[in-house]
Amino acid sequence: MSVGALVKVAMAEREVREKIEKAKVEAQQIIEKARSRANEILKEDNIERLKNELVEKYRREIEKEFSERKMLEDEELERLGLITDEELEDVAEILLEVILSE
């Protein structure tokens, strides 16, 4: 290989080294940025925001669960309100029989 060729190769190698060095710096910056973002994520106000979102989600779930339960419980209450004198008469008649029989 001629001296000229060797110089060209050496220059190319230097260029590559520089690129790699640059990439390493860029990589470090990417990681630093991520660390900084991670710190942001772990900050109290962000956790507070996340917590509030979760509490809201849980509240909706609980309300849904309760509305289903309430619907069933309301049926019980509705029933109590719907008991008629006629139905009470029927039961009273059965009780009378027991009370007055031997």
Added chain:
Amino acid sequence: MSEVEEIIREIMKGGDRKVKEIIEAARREAEEIIKKAEKDALEIAEKEARIIRETIANRMMDREKRRLIEDKVRLKDVKIKRLREILYEKIEKVIGGKDERWSYEKILYRLLRDAVLEIGEENIVVSANKRDLEFIRTHKSELETKLEEDVGRKVNLSLGDPVDITGGVICATPSGDKIFNASIDSRVDEVMKKMSAFIVRRLGMVSTARFRSLIRQMFEKIREKIKIKDALGRSLELGPIDSVESIIGGETRIDAICKESGGGIIMVFATLSQATKERVQRFRESIEKYEASVGAKKSKTVFIAFSGVESKDVMDVLRESDMYLLTRKELIDLSKKVGMEM
């Protein structure tokens, strides 16, 4: 391309690859760092949120429970009080001789005899209300003779003070060491206490969970084919039933899925309240979902509404939907047929 150019190209290519690798590795690491932070943040938030969730749930549960218990107790008390009123009206009719099925004189004698037997002494002091005391006073020797025959020993009755009772007697020994309350009022209390389970069941004063469980038990007891009339006057054939299950949760509610020996499937919706258009619609949608998920077809649908129907329109909806309707009356009939007290 010359040999040197080829070498340089390879060097550059290798360099580019290395750069790419470095950047990609950094991006991956950055992604991991952020993901971990997000996971940690969520864990901390979830831990705190769960504590709040429990507090909210407990608070809501307490509020709901209190509301339900207060309302239920209040309504139950009102109905039981009314039941007692009706019962006492009937008793007064019997005592006043306005109910031909009963002879109050016979009832009074029986209560007196029970008290005498229970005390087991010869001398008995009888207390009753003024009207019954007067009857006992005017029929004293006649009663003593009959008692002697029935209890097999001599009985001396003496009249005690008038007491404020509806009917019957309260007997005691002269020393007061033995007392037996054979008053109608005491019988009413005793029977109402003894039959409290029957009363709450018969009047549908049970919880929804208990009601559903009773319905499932009733269908499980159908061991042979049963024919009944539904509340819309249609003939309904049920059973024999092999197994009963239920699906409740989310948007789906089928209170009993009864598998008949012949392969038929009876879908049952059971409410303590009334049949309403909304409930019928919900039942219809639940059946559709069930059929789509299981791939099985219902053979009959039964809508159980303990308190009847909200309006005539609902009856039309039930007819159009080909749903049989069972109300309190039909349920009592069905429970008798399967040998279960409802």
